[in-house]
Amino acid sequence: MEPILSVKNLGVRYGGSAEWAVRGVSFDLGRERLGIVGESGSGKSTVGRAILRLLPGAEVTADRMRFEELDLLDIPERRMLKVRGARMSMILQDPKFSLNPIERCGDQIAEAYRTHVRATKRKARAKTLEMLEAVQIREPERVYDLYPHEVSGGMGQRVMIAMMLMTDPDLVIADEPTSALDVTVRLEVLRILDGLVRERGIGLVMISHDLNLVRNFCDRVLIMYAGQVVEVLDARDLDQATHPYTQGLIAAQPRIGGDRGPLPVLQRRDSWVEGAA
Amino acid sequence: MKPVSVKNLSITLGAAQILPDVSFDVAAGECFGLVGESGSGKSTVLRCASMLWSIWDGEVRIGDQSVRDMDVMERCRTLQMVFQDPYGSLHPRQSVRTVLSEPLAIHGLDNRQDRMKAALSDVGLPSEFLDRFPHQMSGGQRQRVAIARALILEPDVLFLDEPTSALDVSVQAEILNLLARLRQEKGFTYIMVSHDLAVVDHMCERFAVMQSGRIVEVLDRDDIVANRAKEPYARELIGASLAYEQVV
Numbered sequence: 001m002e003p004i005l006s007v008k009n010l011g012v013r014y015g016g017s018a019e020w021a022v023r024g025v026s027f028d029l030g031r032e033r034l035g036i037v038g039e040s041g042s043g044k045s046t047v048g049r050a051i052l053r054l055l056p057g058a059e060v061t062a063d064r065m066r067f068e069e070l071d072l073l074d075i076p077e078r079r080m081l082k083v084r085g086a087r088m089s090m091i092l093q094d095p096k097f098s099l100n101p102i103e104r105c106g107d108q109i110a111e112a113y114r115t116h117v118r119a120t121k122r123k124a125r126a127k128t129l130e131m132l133e134a135v136q137i138r139e140p141e142r143v144y145d146l147y148p149h150e151v152s153g154g155m156g157q158r159v160m161i162a163m164m165l166m167t168d169p170d171l172v173i174a175d176e177p178t179s180a181l182d183v184t185v186r187l188e189v190l191r192i193l194d195g196l197v198r199e200r201g202i203g204l205v206m207i208s209h210d211l212n213l214v215r216n217f218c219d220r221v222l223i224m225y226a227g228q229v230v231e232v233l234d235a236r237d238l239d240q241a242t243h244p245y246t247q248g249l250i251a252a253q254p255r256i257g258g259d260r261g262p263l264p265v266l267q268r269r270d271s272w273v274e275g276a277a
Numbered sequence: 278m279k280p281v282s283v284k285n286l287s288i289t290l291g292a293a294q295i296l297p298d299v300s301f302d303v304a305a306g307e308c309f310g311l312v313g314e315s316g317s318g319k320s321t322v323l324r325c326a327s328m329l330w331s332i333w334d335g336e337v338r339i340g341d342q343s344v345r346d347m348d349v350m351e352r353c354r355t356l357q358m359v360f361q362d363p364y365g366s367l368h369p370r371q372s373v374r375t376v377l378s379e380p381l382a383i384h385g386l387d388n389r390q391d392r393m394k395a396a397l398s399d400v401g402l403p404s405e406f407l408d409r410f411p412h413q414m415s416g417g418q419r420q421r422v423a424i425a426r427a428l429i430l431e432p433d434v435l436f437l438d439e440p441t442s443a444l445d446v447s448v449q450a451e452i453l454n455l456l457a458r459l460r461q462e463k464g465f466t467y468i469m470v471s472h473d474l475a476v477v478d479h480m481c482e483r484f485a486v487m488q489s490g491r492i493v494e495v496l497d498r499d500d501i502v503a504n505r506a507k508e509p510y511a512r513e514l515i516g517a518s519l520a521y522e523q524v525v
Contacts, residue, residue, distance in 0.1 A: 039445040040416070153315070182314040182472060184517045209445060212522055252450035254479035256522055257502040262457065263450035263479075 003028040004170050004203040005051065008064040012046050015057040022046050022227045029171070033197065033204040035214030035235065037249075038224035044207045047224075048173045051205070052090055053080050068170065086116040088171040089164040091193075094180040095156025099148040105159045106132070106144030113166040131162040135192050154185030161193055165200070172197065173205045178213070190217055211238065211250060223249075226273045245272055278305035278464040279340035279355070279433040286325055286335040296321055296333070296490040308460060308467040310477035310484030312514065318490040319470045323436045326468070327358055339434055350384060357427035361439035363419030367411040373397075373422050374407040380430050396425040400455060417448035424455065428463075437469040441476065453480060474501065474518035486511040 005028070012022040022043040027034065036044045049055050051065070053072060065072040067088060075083075092098040100108055109131065110124040119127070125144075132140035135158040148156055157177065164172060177193060178186045194217050197204045208214055214221050215238050223231040223246045231243040241247050248266035281303040288295040296318050303309040311319040325333045328344055337344045339355050347355065360366040367376065377393045386392065394404045400421040411419055420440065427435055440456065441449040457480065460467060471477050477484050478498050485492045486508070494511040501519075506512045 039447060183474070183521055184314060184514060187517060187521055211446075216523065249446055252447045254450070254453065254475045256475050256478045256519060258475075258479060260479055262454045265451050265454065266447035 003030050004068060005029040005205075006064060006066045007047075007051070008062060010047065010050060010062040010065060011060070012043070012050050012055065013059040014055075015059070020227055021058075022050065025222075025224075025227075025229050027222060027229075027232070029203045029205065031201045031203055032220065033194075033206060033218045035206045035208060035218035035221040036224060037208055037211060037214055037221055039209060039249075041226075042224040043227040044209075044224050045175055046227075048090065048175050048205060048207050051171075051173060052084055052088060053077075054084075054090075082116070085112060086167045087169050088173070089167070089169045091157075091160055091164050091172065091174040091177045093176040095148065095151075095153060095160050096180070098160060099156060101148050103147075104144065105146050105148060105151065105156075106140075109159065109163045109166060112163045116167045127166065128162070131166055132159070134165075134196065135159075135162045136188075137162075152185075153181050154189055157181060157189050158192060161189070161196070165196055165202075168200065169202060171203045171205070173207065175207045176209070177206070179208070179210065193217075211253065214238075228273065230272055243272075244269070279466060280305045280307075281309075281326070281434055281466055281468065282336075282338045283322070283326060284336045284338075286322065286333055286337065288321070288325070288330075288333045290332075294490065296325070299335075299490070299492055301485055301492060301495060303466060303468060305466055306460070306464050307483070308469060308481045310481035311468065311470045311487055312472065312474060312477050312484055313487035314514075315472065316489075317487040319487050320438050321490075322487075323358065323438050323468065323470055327356055327436055328352060329358075353380070353432075354384065354430045355432055356434040356436060357430065357432040358436040358438065359420075359423050359427050359440045362443045363416055363423050364411075364443065366423055367419055369411050372408055372410050373425075376422065376426055377407070377429055380426070384430060386430075392429060396429045397422075399428055399459065400425045415448075416444050417451055420444060420448075420452050421455065424452075424459075428459070432465075434466045434468070437467055439470055439472070442471065442473065449476075456480065474515065475522060486514055 008026045010022060010025040011020050013020045025047055036047060038044045050060050062073060106128050109128045113127060114124050129140045129144060132143055137143050137158055178189055181189060206214060206218055215235050218235045221233050221235050221238065222229050225245050231241060231246050233241060251264040252266055254263060284300050286299040287297060299322055311322060313319050324330045326337045344352060377396060378389055381389045381392060393407060397404055397406055402421050441452050444452060459465060469480055478501055481498060483495060483497055485495045488510045494506060494508040496506055500506060501515055506515055
């Protein structure tokens with residue numbers, strides 16, 4: 001099957017920095033769910049932003065970065081505007097900061113739709129209500145008229161998911177979609193996202209620091225360390241990780257009903273950085 | 278080692294009850310957890326008990342003294358707090374030396390140099406770090422400095438407000454190990470706020486589940502796996518955490 005997204009040897013260097021924030025990252029994404037896991041500063045969000053071309057001022061190099069028929073390396077920004085938010089979109093971490101605080105939730109979703117699709121206001125509204133229902137909001141009519149501060153975190157994130165899926169994208173990048181949410185609503189939001197992604201055959205890149213999350217909601221996982229991919233695994237084989245970094249991350253996680261002894265601490269080695277190059 | 282007892286702690290602002298009525302007891306040397314969703318009032322309890330907020334009714338006693346009756350100096354030498362985000366809780370333009378020497382100067386303590394070095398070595402940092410600024414340290418190192426700041430007046434009780442939720446798992450493991458070791462060595466009493474049940478299970482003997490300002494249920498750590506929670510909300514929270522972790 002032709003991949004939706006194909007990245008080969010991606011490198012990103014932020015302006016004014018001598019270090020590469022991301023180096024030598026390669027992967028193909030079909031209609032599947034790919035997790036990118038790593039600690040803060042490992043470059044996982046930078047990869048997501050590079051794909052959406054949201055890194056002004058940074059140097060982005062790659063042997064190949066294709067999204068369907070488009071070459072993301074040299075498509076002009078004017079054409080990118082038609083792609084971003086329409087055919088690929090991004091779910092951000094915290095609805096408190098990523099929704100417009102002075103616009104009603106429903107209007108924001110409708111606006112995102114009308115930016116990319118020619119539709120009357122009435123049709124956009126109908127489509128929005130339909131989408132709010134798809135993300136399992138019980139009273140879409142009421143929620144449509146609420147401002148972001150009037151909805152809970154879980155509801156806000158569902159509004160965000162609705163907004164991003166309105167235009168039927170082929171690729172969704174979810175950057176820590178639930179880490180700002182309480183554990184009681186986290187699973188619910190993830191299941192809604194997962195259901196829609198599978199049902200519509202969307203390619204999903206899930207960026208997260210949480211191994212539990214990607215284990216349950218991804219097919220394949222890239223583990224990143226210091227800007228490089230150190231290991232690629234099927235999500236169900238995460239326990240059989242061979243790289244010491246992945247093993248260290250899994251072991252450092254406290255577990256309910258664990259032995260409560262001192263947690264194994266990750267011993268970082270310089271060789272991890274060169275070894276994967 | 279001192280016990281902490283919170284009795285009928287409540288806040289009412291006009292018609293709004295922020296905290297209806299919170300009571301619990303923590304034994305000397307115990308680690309007691311407070312879990313709940315954001316907005317359930319767990320941090321508020323710590324802020325009241327530490328007198329960061331004073332507009333509350335009820336009584337909080339540490340040892341045999343009410344926190345209201347202690348003067349500021351005494352209170353600071355009895356209880357200290359470690360906050361969630363080490364990026365926000367350290368002054369960006371103050372070196373570690375300034376951060377650690379200020380409480381010593383205020384309290385007129387001698388041997389400042391030795392005390393500062395001892396506090397840093399307690400948290401596993403070399404004494405060269407005295408001349409570093411927050412931006413020259415990683416998140417884990419900053420949290421160690423924040424803990425050193427809490428230790429320097431040799432308090433009896435530490436309030437830990439989500440001490441690891443801004444940190445990566447690998448760094449979280451280091452900080453949790455550090456807190457566990459310090460409790461063993463110095464006999465601290467901890468009250469720890471967290472939204473992560475796995476962290477609470479790892480660190481605390483007992484914990485209270487909070488929902489909209491109320492303590493729904495106080496549970497023993499073993500009650501999680503043994504499924505002994507009775508209240509619906511406590512069961513929901515534990516169920517969601519277990520499902521998330523896929524232990525079951």
